[in-house]
Amino acid sequence: MNESSADVILRMSGIKKSFASVEVLHGVDFTLKRGEIHALIGENGAGKSTLIKCLGGIIRADEGTVQIDGQPAQIGGIEDAERYGISIIHQELSLVSHMTVAENIYLGHMPLKRGFIDNRAMEKNARVILDAVGLEKIAVSRECGELTVAQQQMVEIARALAAKTRIIVMDEPTASLTEREAERLFEIARRYRGEGISIIYISHKLEEIFKIADNITVLRDGWSVGAKKPSEVTYDGLVSMMVGREYTGHYPRSGYTGGEEALRVENFSSPKMFQNIGFTVHKGEVLGFYGLIGSGRTEVMRGIFGIDENASGEIYVGGKRVVISNPGDAIASGIALSPESRKEHGLILEQTVSFNVMLTVLKKFIKGISIDENYERQTLSAYIERLKIKLKSVFQPVKSLSGGNQQKIVLAKWLAASPDVLILDEPTRGIDVGAKHEIYQLITELARQGMAIVFISSELPEIMGLSDNIVVFHEGRQTGFVTRDKIHEATILRYAMGEVR
Amino acid sequence: MSDESGGMKIGRVGVVFRQSSPIFIFAGIFILMSIASPYFFAWRNFMNVLRQSAVIGILAMGQALVIMTAGIDLSVGSMMTLSGCLIATASTAWGLHPVIAVATGVSAATLVGLINGFLTAKVKLYDFIATLGTKTAIDGVALLITDGLPVSKIPPSITVIGGKAISAGIPIAAIVFALIAAAAIIILGYTTFGRNALAIGGNSEAARVSGVDITKTKIMAMAFCGLCSGIGGIVIVGRLNSANALMGTNMELNSIAAVVIGGTSINGGQGTMFGTIIGVLTMGVLQNGLELLNISSFWQKFILGLVIIAVVTLDTYRRKKLDADRR
Numbered sequence: 115m116n117e118s119s120a121d122v123i124l125r126m127s128g129i130k131k132s133f134a135s136v137e138v139l140h141g142v143d144f145t146l147k148r149g150e151i152h153a154l155i156g157e158n159g160a161g162k163s164t165l166i167k168c169l170g171g172i173i174r175a176d177e178g179t180v181q182i183d184g185q186p187a188q189i190g191g192i193e194d195a196e197r198y199g200i201s202i203i204h205q206e207l208s209l210v211s212h213m214t215v216a217e218n219i220y221l222g223h224m225p226l227k228r229g230f231i232d233n234r235a236m237e238k239n240a241r242v243i244l245d246a247v248g249l250e251k252i253a254v255s256r257e258c259g260e261l262t263v264a265q266q267q268m269v270e271i272a273r274a275l276a277a278k279t280r281i282i283v284m285d286e287p288t289a290s291l292t293e294r295e296a297e298r299l300f301e302i303a304r305r306y307r308g309e310g311i312s313i314i315y316i317s318h319k320l321e322e323i324f325k326i327a328d329n330i331t332v333l334r335d336g337w338s339v340g341a342k343k344p345s346e347v348t349y350d351g352l353v354s355m356m357v358g359r360e361y362t363g364h365y366p367r368s369g370y371t372g373g374e375e376a377l378r379v380e381n382f383s384s385p386k387m388f389q390n391i392g393f394t395v396h397k398g399e400v401l402g403f404y405g406l407i408g409s410g411r412t413e414v415m416r417g418i419f420g421i422d423e424n425a426s427g428e429i430y431v432g433g434k435r436v437v438i439s440n441p442g443d444a445i446a447s448g449i450a451l452s453p454e455s456r457k458e459h460g461l462i463l464e465q466t467v468s469f470n471v472m473l474t475v476l477k478k479f480i481k482g483i484s485i486d487e488n489y490e491r492q493t494l495s496a497y498i499e500r501l502k503i504k505l506k507s508v509f510q511p512v513k514s515l516s517g518g519n520q521q522k523i524v525l526a527k528w529l530a531a532s533p534d535v536l537i538l539d540e541p542t543r544g545i546d547v548g549a550k551h552e553i554y555q556l557i558t559e560l561a562r563q564g565m566a567i568v569f570i571s572s573e574l575p576e577i578m579g580l581s582d583n584i585v586v587f588h589e590g591r592q593t594g595f596v597t598r599d600k601i602h603e604a605t606i607l608r609y610a611m612g613e614v615r
Numbered sequence: 616m617s618d619e620s621g622g623m624k625i626g627r628v629g630v631v632f633r634q635s636s637p638i639f640i641f642a643g644i645f646i647l648m649s650i651a652s653p654y655f656f657a658w659r660n661f662m663n664v665l666r667q668s669a670v671i672g673i674l675a676m677g678q679a680l681v682i683m684t685a686g687i688d689l690s691v692g693s694m695m696t697l698s699g700c701l702i703a704t705a706s707t708a709w710g711l712h713p714v715i716a717v718a719t720g721v722s723a724a725t726l727v728g729l730i731n732g733f734l735t736a737k738v739k740l741y742d743f744i745a746t747l748g749t750k751t752a753i754d755g756v757a758l759l760i761t762d763g764l765p766v767s768k769i770p771p772s773i774t775v776i777g778g779k780a781i782s783a784g785i786p787i788a789a790i791v792f793a794l795i796a797a798a799a800i801i802i803l804g805y806t807t808f809g810r811n812a813l814a815i816g817g818n819s820e821a822a823r824v825s826g827v828d829i830t831k832t833k834i835m836a837m838a839f840c841g842l843c844s845g846i847g848g849i850v851i852v853g854r855l856n857s858a859n860a861l862m863g864t865n866m867e868l869n870s871i872a873a874v875v876i877g878g879t880s881i882n883g884g885q886g887t888m889f890g891t892i893i894g895v896l897t898m899g900v901l902q903n904g905l906e907l908l909n910i911s912s913f914w915q916k917f918i919l920g921l922v923i924i925a926v927v928t929l930d931t932y933r934r935k936k937l938d939a940d941r942r
Contacts (some may be wrong), residue, residue: 172824196826210822212813212817212884213813221821223827233805532787
């Protein structure tokens, strides 16, 4: 590589970090140039987040050196990182939802006048920055909790800019954005690159990386395995670097040709959320649900599962009408729902793997006052093996696992309930390519064994790759139904944009 | 990106009501009492309410700040008692100058607040447990200082603050409350400390990664709460014209009730000092009115309990609606 050292704004060398005597970074090198968008990729657990946390002063590296502008830099805390002009836009949005946009932008360093907060200056400056990131229509006095996810993301970027940042780290910024919103984000990123700001861009969506990155650094298992330009590698080549083996991106197929009716929903509505939804999923079928975020896919599933109390309509399981007024009824009818947000609805993070997996089957292994430990052990080991979950112990807290493994725990939990119908809401969101592929395999295998699967995703490639039939949503209405043989990207998108067939 | 919020659809009046239901509840009780009792709507009686509410109001200011950081302080009544007992004993039995006696009491309470802050923010104990511990310990200290007996004959230069009024019958205690309330409003609205406190309560991780010093902010909030309680101690010895180790009984719960009635979320991150003042006055007016109606103190307690439940239920419902409108 040919780089003059004047171009380099940040050089991290030999970064090592251990947590509780387990080394997660084994000496990572990373070089960032002025005014570039540099993608940092790798599977979950590869060490991206840890590296970024070291850079941002949230944790301290055990070994290694950091140079900024060619000078050695000591980053001991968040204040140091701020001083060097490093801002991190975290994956989990870190805004205080009850505070205003202006307050959030200046949180931690509000402008003062004679020792008191200068609200006027704060709001005025915030206005300028908001305009710059394309939030012209958002009042600075709005509470952040009222904004859409995309708008909140932009507020975070505004915050980084307000702090006179030279290096912005974006950790999975598009995870919950629609494609149009993501495009908008890229536009802004490119603009700031033009102004000499360097951006470290972390994403699992490799298509994006090819679109936006100037350079790519790949991490694997705590090592840096290479830095490339997008023009030098292919998609599969990049994945191979990440997973450390040859990769071909084919979707597994279940070979579904038709089966008995498993779940039928008719005239399903909920005020303000969705109207007149009706679909059928059969044994062995993977029924895809596609729609933009906010189109009502998730709400319908929550309705079927008895979480949304206002939903009404007819639900048939195995041809028999069932009344579901709470999730307990749904589980008893043989339906399982793996929810969209694993941290909010899927897992009790503080509790152990065992606790979480066994939650849906408590009745099966707690007999009166005695616990059937044998059953517990068997169930656990069966699912852990089947889902290839990497763990030290079933008694380790779920929050200590990587995103991909947490998602697998959610699946294990619902599989333990042995449902007839499994609803998976965004099961691959925020997890890496390797883990995604394992989840695809699992979905296909479950379908092959006769389980009916409803698969919700906002990623079109996986919906098209895995589904036998696809239901398309737009603003709470069912705008299209696409069968296997007619699956075509343009058709699906047209339905998703609201064009009714 | 367009502004797609649906939150603006509700009418103007709806917005005001939803954002400030405490003041409507206060007004409701106020009107009800004015109708029910001929003695209620009178200047003298209002001053009475202020005198009766001042102490709990002073404590509630500190409690509110702590609750906004998503904490809780169970020791406010005990810190007040400790301060009051120290002031009384120091200025009588120990023969200290009144100013020094007052300084001793207030600093002791502030010190306990600092200890609370240290235990919760540094040692990372749960607020509930840490302050329960300090509360129990300083209850003991107050008994030790006073030997379990009431202390009287406190110098008038001290008792004037809690016991006397200036012209037009305005109690000095109410002025002290007003000053502390003003300070609390400024702290919350116009200082970095206040905003940081709200940020921590709203989302402590977000605050942390924004460079907010969580430990320092929590300790400062607890210390402020101790300071308020200490000042409450000056006022209460004047009101009672004596001091005893049990005078703070239940005050921690009443202060929490006032904060909650004032619309502050017990989960932190949300609330105003103005709301808390309304909460204090709501409780004061309710108690005063019931007394004027000759309702026994047993029933008063019962009714106050129901009001707390009703207010919080209403508030929860209001927030739910507000959230639903935002979708």
